[in-house]
Amino acid sequence: MILSTNRKNPYIIGRPIYEKELFFGRDNLFNFIGANLNNGAKVILLQGQRRIGKSSVLSQIPNFVGGDKFVFVYFDLQDRARLTLAEVLEKLATEIIINLPLKQDNIKPPLKTDLEENTEIFSEKFLPQVFQNLGDKNLVLLLDEFDVLSNYNPASAIRHFFPYLQSIISNHQQFFIIPVVGRRLDDMKNLLNLFRRAPNQEIRLLDEKSAIQLITKPAEGVLEYEEDAIAAILELSAGHPYFTQVICFQIFQQAEAEENWQVKSADVDKMIVDRAIESAEGGLTWFRDGLPIPERVIFSAVAEAQRIAAIKPAQVVEEPLTLLKEYGVVLTESLFQAADRLVEWGFLDLVESSESSWDKVPRYKVKIELVRRWLLKRYSLRVEIQELENVSSEANRIYKLATDLRQESVTPTSIIALYEQVLEINPNHFKALFELAETYLEAEDFSKAAEFYQRGYKVNPMWAEDGLVKSLLGYGQKLMEQKKWKIAKEQFEEVLNLDPDNELAQEKLIETKQFAKIKRNPFIVGRPVPPERFVGQENLIATAFDQIYN
Structure with a gap:
């Protein structure tokens, strides 16, 4: 050697x-x-x-x-x-x-x-x-x-x-x-x-034989790969020639630095993966950027679903559309089609579904493990879904018009109509979603404001929490004025789920419970009974009125 x-x-x-x-x-x-x-x-x-x-x-x-x-x-x-x-x-x-x-x-x-x-x-x-x-x-x-x-x-x-x-x-x-x-x-x-x-x-991925040759032949006589090391490289690269070369390039550098020319599976560790990702950043970005926006979002959703399943071994890999709904995304036709297109184009693999007839949901995994790890490092799903705002130029045009009019202090009704038009064209225009919620809040339409902030909270809790709390407090107060104690109570309880130390919500919750209790109990103890609720003693009352008036 x-x-x-x-x-x-x-x-x-x-x-x-x-x-x-x-x-x-x-x-x-x-x-x-x-x-x-x-x-x-x-x-x-x-x-x-x-x-x-x-x-x-x-x-x-x-x-x-x-x-x-x-x-x-x-x-x-x-x-x-x-x-x-x-x-x-x-x-x-x-x-x-x-x-x-x-x-x-x-x-x-x-x-x-x-x-x-x-x-x-x-x-x-x-x-x-x-x-x-x-x-x-x-x-x-x-x-x-x-x-x-x-x-x-x-x-x-x-x-x-x-x-x-x-x-x-x-x-x-x-x-x-x-x-x-x-x-x-x-x-x-x-x-x-x-x-x-x-x-x-x-031009597809290399077959296993060719991929092994690509790993071993260039450094033949210098590096000696054990079988488990080759398997670990293939697990990361799936036979993709560029990513195979990137990983092996880093392995060679490490072997030279350590003067250890025997490559074991333990040498294909996280440090090698991180270095490979860093050195291939441009190629990885180029690899992803060729995808349309819906496919990019699904790509990241599948990577995130695999991550969640890995830290919860009893849980199967979640279907990416289900995960997107949990993030506040409205599922559109292009998103429904994106996963199947990514399978067809060789970016995802379709893995086994549940055997139960009632739960035959397709499951996916990123074909190239190195790419999946890079997606998790560089493109978090919560950030990636923001790209969905750009799927419609017409929606963006109307959004800009609404934003300009809002700065000119145009009546909220006109602005609300424009923001709703944006969301009708592109339901995942999140800037329009948040600004619509904010406009409803300014107009003191607390019910509508809470509705849009609740969806916004799934998209980005930090952006939505303050507005959602204000909307729920305002809506709860309106419901109290309408004596709808039970529904008002639910609003204040939701506020306390978000902000357990909110004093106003605590006070209002106590009030709603008291009024609701009064409403529920038809019997009055310790205070006079109102005339409209008094029953019985008619003869005694009639005698009293005769004495008063005679």
Whole structure:
């Protein structure tokens, strides 16, 4: 075993893997690509979640696919989202000349100024020269981050670039493309409409054999992993190549620092996990940020439900929607669908449900344990649900209008109507919820104020408690004036649950109990009986009145 110090860490994070000897797995994917290229598929779509290794796969295609029939040019569109079609074509032509063994004296890349006047120069003049140089070989463009073109410049990407590629594919027999996208294909209708017949494949987690190779092979002869250590790493990474590399990178650093090259399961401890999370912060954030808001909230809810179940061993993992209701979230259609989408997209696993026919509730767990632990550290559920405020731009527009009018001292009735409109569009607009409660309190509609503050208390107890106490006290007082002692008593008892030392609530509770007791007991002792409640002794009373008036 090699015991050299200051050895370069062989695990790669932060860049694609270009080295063939450090790339493991994906045999089935490369076979799929090779078979489709050989069958004449002009477009092959690859899709995968963020950080799954899409760029590494593209970089490795020339090493595992093609033989003598194909040549490959990698072209990253990540930093070219805002460019015009002419600018993209100019840079693409330059990459082709740099990366292919062409007789460059005979080929000159078209300039942007020329392409702006006529984009067909690329297809009708430049590409034919390239194909003439290639002879009977085919050109395959490996297009990374292909979907970013849909994000910024619709005029360039959707109306021009996608159809332009389609026209080149139709007009040039030797032209093939393999685009890779980070979004789900069903979210990219423009792309699917153009390439609807293209074979497509998802880049998934590594199988166990490939994941073990990724753990052991890069440091072979230096680190020696025991089987239980490998199992512990796989438990954390689930075979995700990026997170596997991140964990192993930290293990290698620790082994080097301690000069202990034998890795046991105990070495894959909390310290390693914390360091892995810290070093992968950017990648983890990028991994999560690709999700829509409802999916992010469900993602954190599942992580929190697993945490709760872990500290209460007798309790099964709670269904995330049930947990969200406990946090004051109104369950919308997008939230109902989000968990199933996260399972479909590979972020969650569906675990066994209750065997009872009356309790067949789906249970979920975060697929990658390292991600779950990071979610708990960085995105608490109580904070995460605030993102639900941004699911509707129309609700935000009306909320801003209501807030502006409130600052101008407009009558509460008008403002209340606007806040209620916001909550009708987006029932989880929590700022509108709290401000509606506050406006009802200012208008002394204590019943309504208490209703909205009670929901707000589930969302954020610290924000809601003071307003809820004031609303309950006010509502209780109104009920006392209406002689509704029992309901008034309930309000003051709720105040004391929130604030046991509230003196006003204590006094009012005593009063309500006294009045309620008086109301309940029909018999009067120790004081005169009111005339309306006096019964009997009619003859004696009649004699008394005769003596008075006669």
